[in-house]
Amino acid sequence: MGKAKNAKAKAKKAKAKQAKAKKTKGRKATAKKAKSTRTAPQAVTPYLAIRNAAAAIDFYRKVFDAKEMMRLAAPSGTIGHAEIEIGGARIMISDEHPEMDVRGPEAYGGSPVAIHLYLADVDAVFARAVAAGAKPVRPPADQFYGDRAATVIDPFGHCWFLATHKEEVSAEEMAKRYAKMLKP
Numbered sequence: 001m002g003k004a005k006n007a008k009a010k011a012k013k014a015k016a017k018q019a020k021a022k023k024t025k026g027r028k029a030t031a032k033k034a035k036s037t038r039t040a041p042q043a044v045t046p047y048l049a050i051r052n053a054a055a056a057i058d059f060y061r062k063v064f065d066a067k068e069m070m071r072l073a074a075p076s077g078t079i080g081h082a083e084i085e086i087g088g089a090r091i092m093i094s095d096e097h098p099e100m101d102v103r104g105p106e107a108y109g110g111s112p113v114a115i116h117l118y119l120a121d122v123d124a125v126f127a128r129a130v131a132a133g134a135k136p137v138r139p140p141a142d143q144f145y146g147d148r149a150a151t152v153i154d155p156f157g158h159c160w161f162l163a164t165h166k167e168e169v170s171a172e173e174m175a176k177r178y179a180k181m182l183k184p
Contacts, residue, residue: 105157114159144177
C-alpha cells in the first residue's frame, strides 16, 4: 500500500509541474536579483595586470585621484583582484600571476595598449605623474582634433594618453587640419 501512495504522490507532483510549465510557456524565466553593494559593470572595463599592484593603486590614487573601490588580497599582500574608479570609470587590477599566464607589461617589454584619460587639467596631471615616477613620452600640446594631450608610461609599464578637451571640432574641420599637418 505504501508503494501505491508513493506512486500517487509522484503522479500528482508531475501533473502540477506540467500545469506550471503550461502557465509559463512563452514567458521568460526571471531570476531574483541579489542585493549587492557593487554597481553594474560598464560594458568595457580595462583589467590591468601589474607587478606590485598595491604600489600601482597608490600611484593612481596620488596622480589620477583614483578611488579604491575594493581589494582582495592574500595574506602575503598579493592582490588577486582590486577595483579603482577614475572619473566615474572602473578599472580592475591584479598582481601578476605567472602560474595563470597573467603578466604585466614589464614581462613583455612594454604594452601596446594605452588608456585614454580625459582630465580637467592635463598639464597639472602630467607634471604630477612625472614627479611621481612616470616616464614622459609626449609633453602636453594642443592637438588638431581639439584636445590638449600628453602621454606617459606609468612606473608599472602601462601607457596613459592624458587629455583636456579644449575645442569642439567637426569631422570635416578635423580632416582639413589633419591633411594640413601631414603636408611637408
